[in-house]
Amino acid sequence: MTVDILTPDAKLFSGEATYVGLPGSDGSMGILDHHAPLVTTLKAGQVVVRSQEGEQSFEVKGGSVEVLNNTVTVLAE
Amino acid sequence: MAGGLQEVRDRISSVQNTMQITSAMKMVSAAKLRRAQDAITQMRPYAVKLQGILSNVSASLEQGEGTYSEEREAKRILVVAITSNRGLCGAFNNNIVKEATKAVKEAAESGQIVEVLPLGKKALDAANRLGWSVAEGFGDAPTSLFDNLDFAHASEVANTVMDGFASGHYDKVVLAYNQFKNAAVQLPTNEAFLPMLPEVSEAEGDAGGEYIFEPNKQEIVERLLPNALRVQLYKALLDSHAAEHGARMTAMHQATDNGGEILRDLRITYNKARQASITTEILEIVAGSEALDG
Numbered sequence: 001m002t003v004d005i006l007t008p009d010a011k012l013f014s015g016e017a018t019y020v021g022l023p024g025s026d027g028s029m030g031i032l033d034h035h036a037p038l039v040t041t042l043k044a045g046q047v048v049v050r051s052q053e054g055e056q057s058f059e060v061k062g063g064s065v066e067v068l069n070n071t072v073t074v075l076a077e
Numbered sequence: 078m079a080g081g082l083q084e085v086r087d088r089i090s091s092v093q094n095t096m097q098i099t100s101a102m103k104m105v106s107a108a109k110l111r112r113a114q115d116a117i118t119q120m121r122p123y124a125v126k127l128q129g130i131l132s133n134v135s136a137s138l139e140q141g142e143g144t145y146s147e148e149r150e151a152k153r154i155l156v157v158a159i160t161s162n163r164g165l166c167g168a169f170n171n172n173i174v175k176e177a178t179k180a181v182k183e184a185a186e187s188g189q190i191v192e193v194l195p196l197g198k199k200a201l202d203a204a205n206r207l208g209w210s211v212a213e214g215f216g217d218a219p220t221s222l223f224d225n226l227d228f229a230h231a232s233e234v235a236n237t238v239m240d241g242f243a244s245g246h247y248d249k250v251v252l253a254y255n256q257f258k259n260a261a262v263q264l265p266t267n268e269a270f271l272p273m274l275p276e277v278s279e280a281e282g283d284a285g286g287e288y289i290f291e292p293n294k295q296e297i298v299e300r301l302l303p304n305a306l307r308v309q310l311y312k313a314l315l316d317s318h319a320a321e322h323g324a325r326m327t328a329m330h331q332a333t334d335n336g337g338e339i340l341r342d343l344r345i346t347y348n349k350a351r352q353a354s355i356t357t358e359i360l361e362i363v364a365g366s367e368a369l370d371g
Contacts, residue, residue, distance in 0.1 A: 006123045008228040008311055009116070025300070026292045039130055040291035041300040064301055066130050068288075073126055077228075077304065 001033050003049055005058055005074040012058050012076065013049055020072050021048035022065055031072055038067040047074055082354065085347040092343065096336035102165070103329035106322045110260060113319035116226075117257070120315060124308050131301050134294055144243050145302055146273045151249040153190045155212055155241065156180045157270065157310075158204075159254035159317045160197035162223050166325035169255060170199040172265040174207075176253040180267065181209060192247070195219045196234070196314070214241070226318055231311040239306060242271045254313045255320035261327050263320040270309065273302065 003020055005013040020031045023045025031038075042063045049056045060076040067073075158177040160170040177193060177200070184191040193209040195201040201219045204211050211219075218234050241247045250271040256264040290297060 004122075006126065008120045008123050008308060010119055011122075024291060025296075029291075036289055037287045038289045038291060039134060039297060041297055062300075064127070064130060064297070064304070066126070075123060075127055075130075075304075077232075 001031075001035075001070045001072060003072045003074070005047060005049070005076055007076045013056065015051065017049045017051040017072075019048075019050040020074075021046070021050075022074070023047070023060070031067060034070055035067050035072075037069075038065070040065050042074075042076070047076065082347065082350050085343060085350060089340065089343045089347060092336055092340050096333055096340070099329045099332040099336060103326055103333060106326040106329060110319060110322035110326060113315065113322055114257075117312075117315050117319055120308075120312060124312060127301065127305055127308060131298070131305055133288070134290070134297055134301070143273070143299070143302060145239065145271060145306060148272050149245075149248045151189055153192070153247050153249075154180075154184050155192050155194060155238065155247040155250045156184075157194045157196065157238070157250065157252045157254075158200040159252065159313060160195070160200040160203075161317070161321040162198040162220070164199065165328060166321055167328035167331075169263060169321055169324035169328075170197075170203075172263070173200065173253050173255060174203040176265050176267050177203070177209075178207065180251060180253065194234075194238070196222055197317075212241075222314070223318065226314060228307070228311055231314050232307045235307040235310040236303075238310070239271070239303060247271070252310070252313050254317040255324070257316045257320040257323065260323040263324055268313070270306070273306065 001017060001020075003013060003015065003017045004011070018033065022029050022031065022040070023043050025041045025043045028045075029040075042060055042065060044061050045059075047058045047060055049058070058076065060074075063074060063076040065072065065074050156177050158173050160173045164170065181191050181193065191210070192212040193200075193204050194212040194215060195204045195209075196219055198220050201211075203209075215234060215237055218230075222230055222234065238247075238250055242250060249269075252266075252268045252270050254266055254268070256266045258264055
């Protein structure tokens with residue numbers, strides 16, 4: 001699936017991934033390939049992106065996430 | 078005559094120096110403009126996506142009276158005037174001061190209390206000069222915001238404004254800033270900030286019915302709206318920043334052109350004076366040698 005992590009100042013990540021871990025405001029959640037459409041909000045924590053090349057994590061202070069058509073868009077703050 | 082020549086020569090070199098400065102400033106502004114435009118381009122996907130999610134979520138939601146969309150009788154108004162820290166950019170700052178003056182005057186005439194939040198040194202100067210009541214609680218944001226313009230700093234200002242609205246200190250907030258059209262054109266804009274107008278939702282990748290909402294729509298909207306407001310203010314700031322450099326570039330280009338014109342005139346004057354003095358000298362020599370021969 002495609003993952004984009006955006007902040008108002010820059011694009012932190014853009015590319016293919018197999019797993020995304022999110023600090024959801026009601027608890028952590030993981031998103032795998034072909035997840036159903038989802039909108040959620042984030043609390044402060046780590047966004048983890050796992051891909052073939054390895055694992056990357058990004059610090060966020062909050063934000064929101066949209067999952068649609070196998071694309072995960074993280075709007076981080 | 079020689080004195081006149083020297084004077085013109087001095088002026089020529091002074092105009093040349095000024096032209097060097099103005100054309101250097103033009104180059105600097107062009108480089109800064111590119112960076113400012115990049116920042117806008119970086120921010121755009123974020124803003125578009127956020128708006129997309131927001132309209133998707135709120136389209137199917139009963140428009141409740143949110144904290145930031147409550148329309149009250151406007152008794153206390155906050156005008157956020159966004160200018161630059163530096164001058165030499167044509168009518169850029171003046172246009173915003175004019176917009177703000179208009180807003181202040183209109184509000185005063187209808188008996189409303191107006192406060193102004195100047196962002197940028199030029200707006201602060203104008204506020205002091207024109208005796209506007211400056212909004213308090215923003216620290217040194219009026220002067221320091223543009224030194225290091227990023228989302229975090231813009232958010233602080235936006236949060237303070239939003240708190241002021243939520244607590245009823247302001248009933249209405251408007252932004253006055255220069256919208257960036259292109260490098261040569263700035264549009265002085267007067268934009269409503271709070272209360273938030275209900276979005277006219279456009280059918281955009283409409284999958285609203287199928288989404289899973291976590292935790293629920295109401296909470297998501299409540300979290301997203303403040304963020305959308307912060308983004309709106311940040312966008313205005315970035316626009317103004319890019320417009321400032323565009324305006325300065327145009328102003329400096331014109332200054333360089335004008336300098337060239339003055340230089341041409343001065344050179345003609347200089348050459349005329351030089352020729353006149355040579356002619357006089359020749360006449361004197363001829364007259365002198367004739368006197369000797371005679």
